[in-house]
Amino acid sequence: MNLSFNQNLVENAAKVFDIYLRPTHKASETLIKIYxxxxxxxxxxxVPSQSILFVSTSFLTIVDKISAALWNETVDLVTNGEKxxxxxxxxxxxxxxxxxxxxxKLVNMGIIASGDTTMTRSLASRIPTFDPALMGRSFVTENTxxxxxxxxxxxxxxxxxxxx
Numbered sequence: 001m002n003l004s005f006n007q008n009l010v011e012n013a014a015k016v017f018d019i020y021l022r023p024t025h026k027a028s029e030t031l032i033k034i035y036x037x038x039x040x041x042x043x044x045x046x047v048p049s050q051s052i053l054f055v056s057t058s059f060l061t062i063v064d065k066i067s068a069a070l071w072n073e074t075v076d077l078v079t080n081g082e083k084x085x086x087x088x089x090x091x092x093x094x095x096x097x098x099x100x101x102x103x104x105k106l107v108n109m110g111i112i113a114s115g116d117t118t119m120t121r122s123l124a125s126r127i128p129t130f131d132p133a134l135m136g137r138s139f140v141t142e143n144t145x146x147x148x149x150x151x152x153x154x155x156x157x158x159x160x161x162x163x164x
Contacts, residue, residue: 034090034098038105050093058119062112069111
């Protein structure tokens, strides 16, 4: 059985995704404290908070494992609570090198497994100066048998998410 949806239905479904690209709630912290190099030093630096981060499923798995470790109290919050917070800040707000070092530290602490980090190291992408006004969405129908929504950011093609 083939289901066919009209453009209005698909457009309404896509609006759910649009909410994430046009956040109405901003973090109260405009500057975030992260590790400069989590594996080799406890030195921290301050960076601007990220409004949006494109990640793989494996990145979300890592966040779930960190959350589970904190929830199940397998991490000593008295001793390591602030360290884990800084590591989480680093994987969300740090550059690729800083993120990799924070992931190594989380593996070293036994919170995540080494295999969890393979895809995350290369697939997380950030837009440091994200401006929701530069986000666009169009419904592409020409030259295709499967129309889809195309998201662009200041003329950079991000991806299509919903096909007709």
